[in-house]
Amino acid sequence: MTTIYLETPIKADIHKVFDLSRDIDLHQKSTSKTNEKAIAxxxxxxxxxxxxxxxxxxHLGVDQTLTTKIISMEKPSQFxxxxxxxxxKSMKHQHIFKQKNGSTVMIDIFEFESPLGWIGKLFNxxxxxxxxxxxxxxxxxxxKLTAESQYQMKDRSA
Known part of the structure; x- marks a missing residue:
């Protein structure tokens, strides 16, 4: 199993970051290089x-289809x-959100395994x-860009 761990500090409210992270439309914008579209x-x-x-x-010159399911959600701390x-062969993505000093830390724990045994492990x-x-x-x-720009706009109007 291969694991990617990322922490992204975002100067915005945890609820806003949580919602942006599960926004299908924003995800499609962020993946424009691979022309990712939600189709079902x-x-x-x-x-x-x-x-x-x-x-x-x-991805990698090949048209691919991926179906995922949200198996757990605790608003606004994780899904x-x-x-x-x-x-x-398998894939699991944990999205964790922590409020810290008026900002949010967004944590990704992305675990995956490729098919094809040892060849897949080498490719990984x-x-x-x-x-x-x-x-x-x-x-x-x-x-981050979306959350922080919306957060700054909110601060200016207050």
Whole structure:
């Protein structure tokens, strides 16, 4: 099992960051490089516990489909999704949110395993882990930018 751990500090309210992290429309904007689209299940708005979403995207030159399900959610502190169908042998993504000094720390724990035994393990180690980390960082960058810009606008109007 390969694990990616990321912490993203965001100067915004935990509720706002939590909602942006489960916003299907924002996710699609953050993945424009792979043309990721929600095609089944929840395809717009905020995904909730026990809902699924099926994504279609082009990764590594190959059209792929991935179906995930939110298996747990505690607003606004965490939610977890797992892969039901897709290219991975298994995938689990924990999204954790902590309030700290008026800001939010968004934590991603992304665990995955590739098929094909030892060949998949080599592919993970030498390529896929970095590819997935960059993919998550791009998503987190847009969440941070959106949350902080909305938060600053709110502060100016107060």
């Amino acid at each position: 299940g929840r395809t717009s708005g905020l995904i909730e516990e026990n809902e699924t979403v099926t994504w279609r995207a082009r 977890t999704d797992i892969m039901l169908k897709g290219a991975f 180690h030498f390529f896929l882990k970095d590819y997935m980390k960059k993919f998550l960082l791009e998503r987190n960058k847009l969440i």
